[in-house]
């Protein structure tokens with residue numbers, strides 16, 4: 001075929017740039033209207049020389065740390081020219097991300113479809129639908145990816161794909177990411193540079209952002225990632241095998257995955273701990289009682305990890321600050337984790353862990369907690 005000479009082609013307009021400009025403005029406007037989240041410093045009498053700090057991400061407009069991620073994923077799609085006027089947004093989610101993405105889709109007047117397992121909490125489903133999003137349900141956690149791809153194809157839409165793009169959609173050098181915010185909020189504390197940051201993993205995006213930021217800023221703080229039952233992050237980290245999978249889905253909503261997600265970056269993690277689900281839920285109850293408001297299950301995992309690291313530090317007579325995250329509020333789990341009948345039906349015996357945690361937080365005595373964890377192995 002003979003190539004066309006250049007003058008035969010009319011120069012194109014810059015297609016849809018006006019829509020993209022308005023969309024980016026709307027997203028930046030949402031950020032401008034938001035205040036930074038609190039870094040709270042609850043006091044526990046048994047902790048000598050150790051301070052806990054919790055970054056409260058439950059106070060974002062859509063109730064979780066996924067507000068940051070959803071804004072970043074949508075911005076990333078628009079700036080890559082993949083999201084345009086009318087593009088259907090599709091996501092595979094265990095719920096929180098879909099709630100936040102539904103909010104941004106509504107803000108930009110774009111259709112949104114969330115693919116989730118059918119046991120996703122009623123509250124999250126209601127929130128997605130409130131923002132005009134549609135929910136598509138599958139039976140098992142490992143089925144969400146293929147279903148999301150298929151719906152993306154059918155609608156000629158854009159798959160936001162948090163499990164792949166979380167780590168790269170967030171600007172890890174700063175730009176008000178969670179790590180930059182935490183370290184600047186710590187500046188006037190007695191121990192301004194934390195010994196450890198403890199974080200659970202869903203996409204792995206938050207831990208990736210924190211781990212990268214530590215290196216970028218030359219900080220000595222170490223990163224401990226806490227994993228749950230029915231998740232392969234821990235095994236993937238220990239063995240270096242990214243192809244590990246597991247059959248059953250995680251019971252702690254928002255975290256623990258049946259495959260080692262592409263966004264999970266083992267190379268920036270200093271240590272990992274696998275925490276029994278009953279311990280996560282006990283820690284969720286204990287923290288909620290002590291700060292007088294309810295937090296979600298993954299926050300329980302984080303809090304248990306904080307106590308575990310603190311117990312070991314105290315044994316070695318070490319002092320310092322430890323930071324973790326309140327990922328979402330307990331309001332989403334009234335029917336489940338906060339319902340005694342549900343706990344019983346699902347065979348979670350949280351009482352032994354609850355007692356051991358309370359003893360540790362009140363007296364600093366770590367022996368019972370440690371004995372329970374050893375017995376669970």
Ligand SMILES: *Cc1c(COP(=O)(O)O)cnc(C)c1O
Pocket residue numbers: 064065066096097166200201202203204205206207253254255296298299327328
């Ligand atoms: C996503 C999520 C997490 C984990 O954050 P990632 O950055 O995805 O690893 C923790 N808790 C809740 C409730 C979440 O939705």
